[in-house]
Amino acid sequence: MRPNSKLSIISFAVLIFVLTATVAGAQDPLPSWNDGPDKKAIVAFVGDVTRENSPNYVTPSERVAAFDNDGTLWAEQPMYFQALFTFDRVKALAPQHPEWKDKEPFASLLRGDMKGVFAGGEKSIAELMMVTHAGTTTVEFEQIVEDWITTAKHPKTGRLYTEMVYQPMLELLAYLRANGFKTYIVSGGGVEFMRPWVEKVYGIPPEQVIGSSIKTKFDLRDGKPVLVRLPEINFVDDGAGKPVGIQMQIGRRPLAAFGNSDGDLQMLQWTTAGSGPRFGLIVHHTDADREWAYDRKSPIGKLDKALDEAPVKGWTVVDMKKDWKWIYPFETR
Amino acid sequence: MRPNSKLSIISFAVLIFVLTATVAGAQDPLPSWNDGPDKKAIVAFVGDVTRENSPNYVTPSERVAAFDNDGTLWAEQPMYFQALFTFDRVKALAPQHPEWKDKEPFASLLRGDMKGVFAGGEKSIAELMMVTHAGTTTVEFEQIVEDWITTAKHPKTGRLYTEMVYQPMLELLAYLRANGFKTYIVSGGGVEFMRPWVEKVYGIPPEQVIGSSIKTKFDLRDGKPVLVRLPEINFVDDGAGKPVGIQMQIGRRPLAAFGNSDGDLQMLQWTTAGSGPRFGLIVHHTDADREWAYDRKSPIGKLDKALDEAPVKGWTVVDMKKDWKWIYPFETR
Numbered sequence: 001m002r003p004n005s006k007l008s009i010i011s012f013a014v015l016i017f018v019l020t021a022t023v024a025g026a027q028d029p030l031p032s033w034n035d036g037p038d039k040k041a042i043v044a045f046v047g048d049v050t051r052e053n054s055p056n057y058v059t060p061s062e063r064v065a066a067f068d069n070d071g072t073l074w075a076e077q078p079m080y081f082q083a084l085f086t087f088d089r090v091k092a093l094a095p096q097h098p099e100w101k102d103k104e105p106f107a108s109l110l111r112g113d114m115k116g117v118f119a120g121g122e123k124s125i126a127e128l129m130m131v132t133h134a135g136t137t138t139v140e141f142e143q144i145v146e147d148w149i150t151t152a153k154h155p156k157t158g159r160l161y162t163e164m165v166y167q168p169m170l171e172l173l174a175y176l177r178a179n180g181f182k183t184y185i186v187s188g189g190g191v192e193f194m195r196p197w198v199e200k201v202y203g204i205p206p207e208q209v210i211g212s213s214i215k216t217k218f219d220l221r222d223g224k225p226v227l228v229r230l231p232e233i234n235f236v237d238d239g240a241g242k243p244v245g246i247q248m249q250i251g252r253r254p255l256a257a258f259g260n261s262d263g264d265l266q267m268l269q270w271t272t273a274g275s276g277p278r279f280g281l282i283v284h285h286t287d288a289d290r291e292w293a294y295d296r297k298s299p300i301g302k303l304d305k306a307l308d309e310a311p312v313k314g315w316t317v318v319d320m321k322k323d324w325k326w327i328y329p330f331e332t333r
Numbered sequence: 334m335r336p337n338s339k340l341s342i343i344s345f346a347v348l349i350f351v352l353t354a355t356v357a358g359a360q361d362p363l364p365s366w367n368d369g370p371d372k373k374a375i376v377a378f379v380g381d382v383t384r385e386n387s388p389n390y391v392t393p394s395e396r397v398a399a400f401d402n403d404g405t406l407w408a409e410q411p412m413y414f415q416a417l418f419t420f421d422r423v424k425a426l427a428p429q430h431p432e433w434k435d436k437e438p439f440a441s442l443l444r445g446d447m448k449g450v451f452a453g454g455e456k457s458i459a460e461l462m463m464v465t466h467a468g469t470t471t472v473e474f475e476q477i478v479e480d481w482i483t484t485a486k487h488p489k490t491g492r493l494y495t496e497m498v499y500q501p502m503l504e505l506l507a508y509l510r511a512n513g514f515k516t517y518i519v520s521g522g523g524v525e526f527m528r529p530w531v532e533k534v535y536g537i538p539p540e541q542v543i544g545s546s547i548k549t550k551f552d553l554r555d556g557k558p559v560l561v562r563l564p565e566i567n568f569v570d571d572g573a574g575k576p577v578g579i580q581m582q583i584g585r586r587p588l589a590a591f592g593n594s595d596g597d598l599q600m601l602q603w604t605t606a607g608s609g610p611r612f613g614l615i616v617h618h619t620d621a622d623r624e625w626a627y628d629r630k631s632p633i634g635k636l637d638k639a640l641d642e643a644p645v646k647g648w649t650v651v652d653m654k655k656d657w658k659w660i661y662p663f664e665t666r
Contacts, residue, residue: 061538138580182540195584205394206584207515207540216580218573218599225602227580234581240551247471247549247560248567249582251528251539266551269558 029175032168032325032332038281039323041316042172045279049255050179056277060180064254066246066267067173069187069194069211071260071301072283073202074165075154077292079300081161082189083125085148089132130231134214138192138227145196159330162201167332168324169258169283173202176256184208184254186246188238188263192229210245212237238263243270255279265306272313280315282306287321290331362508365501365658365665372656374649375505378612382588383512389610393513397587399579399600400506402520402527402544404593404634405616406535407498408487410625412633414494415522416458418481422465463564467547471525471560478529492663495534500662502591502616506535509589517541517587519579521571521596525562543578545570571596576603588612598639605646613648615639620654623664 033039049058070076090100090109100106105124108116117124136144154164173183183204185194191211198204213234216227237245243266246254256279257264257271264282272278284303285294295303310317318324326332366372382391403409423433423442433439438457441449450457469477487497506516516537518527524544531537546567549560570578576599579587589612590597590604597615605611617636618627628636643650651657659665 064540191581191584207397207582209584213581216577218576218603220602225576225599225606227576227603243551243558243560244549248524248546249540251524251542266558269553270551270560273558 029178030168030171032171034323034325036323038316038318045256045277046176046179048277058255058276062252062255063181064184064250064252065176065181065256066184066186066254066258066271068259068264069185069189071285072258073169074161075291076301078156080189082193085193086128086132088148088152090128133190134229134231136229138216138229141192141229142196145193149197162197163330164328165201167326167329170202170329177203182208184210184250186210186237186242186267188212210237210249240266242267260285261301261303262305265309268306268315272315280313282310282315282317284317284319286319287327290327291320362511363501363504365504367656367658369656371649371651378589378610379509379512381610391588391609395585395588396514397517397583397585398509398514398589399517399519399587399591399604401592401597402518402522404618405591406502407494408624409634411489413522415526418526419461419465421481421485423461426465466523467562467564469562471549471562474525474562475529478526482530495530496663497661498534500659500665501657503535503662510536515541517543517583519543519570519575519600521545543570543582573599575600593618594634594636595638598642601639601648605648613646615643615648615650617650617652619652620660623660624653
């Protein structure tokens with residue numbers, strides 16, 4: 001082989017590599033999003049803050065994206081999935097609590113009378129929450145969630161709850177991470193209810209989950225340290241609590257925030273009020289056939305004030321019916 | 334040039350590269366640590382959890398190391414530096430508060446009578462803390478800390494406080510990160526007092542700082558969202574609070590914990606009670622000449638119970654005088 005031909009082979013190999021990389025780079029990172037202004041806005045924002053020569057370039061350590069969970073990353077109808085977990089737990093614990101047969105709201109729940117459960121208002125729901133979420137150690141509770149999330153089925157679809165995540169949002173999470181973003185969950189849901197499964201399902205590690213919490217207490221049991229979950233609210237990561245939770249745990253203002261309800265309003269305000277380029281997005285549930293359609297009047301995931309503020313603030317409002325090719329990952333198979 | 338000689342040049346270049354990499358790898362990553370069992374224990378632990386063929390190999394995402402700050406990463410005598418910040422702030426704010434001249438503990442502090450300040454006990458200190466730490470927005474407070482930390486000098490050394498960090502611990506932080514660890518601060522100090530400068534000084538980003546905090550409240554001022562700092566304790570990240578703070582913010586048990594006082598006892602217990610290889614280390618202040626010598630009887634950084642428990646639990650106790658070549662970075666220049 002002449003030196004020249006060796007050089008040609010090397011050049012050819014380099015060319016192939018460059019071409020492959022270019023083609024891979026040109027592949028659509030958001031294939032489940034229909035082309036249109038919303039998809040275009042996402043891609044334009046990411047390009048704007050990540051292109052090295054962009055006047056709006058943001059250093060990778062500052063690229064924080066905050067995602068609500070219920071109704072933004074996974075479904076939330078007919079009720080928040082954590083409420084369904086709570087009801088399942090009451091039923092599972094009932095044999096150890098014969099007194100519940102005569103005590104509200106337990107009695108109604110065990111009879112399957114949901115109207116009776118809700119008749120007691122917030123106090124009843126809080127009581128059910130505390131009975132099912134407190135009293136264990138953190139390690140025990142993690143196992144309880146793990147067991148439930150891998151077996152319990154959604155009452156309408158018959159699917160595992162972790163199958164009812166939104167395929168276009170999974171792609172968006174991966175796309176942001178591929179562009180140097182740290183993706184965080186900022187949810188009204190319980191932080192310890194999410195952590196056992198979100199890494200596997202969303203690729204979000206436990207330290208990037210912010211949520212509501214109950215207090216815990218350090219204790220030594222036979223010399224072995226444990227953290228015991230107490231029946232006392234520690235923090236409510238919803239509405240005006242979301243920017244507080246973000247500051248408490250991240251200490252930086254996100255570049256981008258993604259939500260679906262008025263519970264995300266202050267997070268969107270806080271995020272997009274930062275200097276430089278910011279991005280706000282609302283998932284609008286408009287697809288009664290493939291998912292659920294609800295907004296201003298819904299008791300779950302009410303979207304009213306934030307929907308009015310979106311055009312004023314320049315937030316992107318995703319129309320699930322129009323913008324998303326598929327809703328759930330299982331539809332794509 | 335014959336093909337053969339070209340090949341030789343390539344081989345030679347590869348050889349040089351491999352040699353350089355090997356030499357770099359063999360360089361001491363902890364040059365300020367004297368050789369001995371303590372340094373050996375650190376290196377053995379890191380090797381044990383990071384060598385791919387080790388039976389104790391730990392995946393990088395699980396490599397979490399928790400560091401106390403006061404007395405572990407920087408000095409804490411004659412008083413916690415945040416207390417000195419507090420006193421400086423009272424003096425700076427005094428012109429706006431003529432009433433302080435006749436009101437304790439302010440009057441004593443402004444006269445320079447520290448005995449008078451401490452005569453009021455915890456209540457007095459708490460009052461000084463709240464007056465100087467609350468009432469601003471988070472953005473304003475960040476600027477106040479930034480201004481102080483870049484100008485204020487230590488009463489004994491005349492150095493910037495950020496110069497009074499421990500060189501051997503800076504090397505340890507870098508060494509752990511080079512081995513895939515996420516390094517966290519878990520301090521009794523205020524989280525918002527640390528975040529403005531720890532990234533520059535320790536290489537630890539704000540989202541990896543856990544500390545004590547006061548409550549904040551989201552508000553709109555002329556339509557602009559702010560977080561206002563309230564004069565109310567939110568969380569005390571000390572003693573039994575440290576494992577609670579770790580679980581709240583990280584959601585994983587650390588592999589390794591580093592402290593210097595009884596305020597770190599429960600963090601050390603919680604960390605080293607985990608399954609698999611764990612590492613606990615206590616910095617023992619034994620060097621009255623180069624730093625300060627104190628332990629069981631000290632009102633600041635009291636080290637008593639944890640010192641007794643260390644040999645029982647197999648925690649490494651660093652003897653600053655014996656183990657550290659230098660204390661502060663400026664000594665190495």
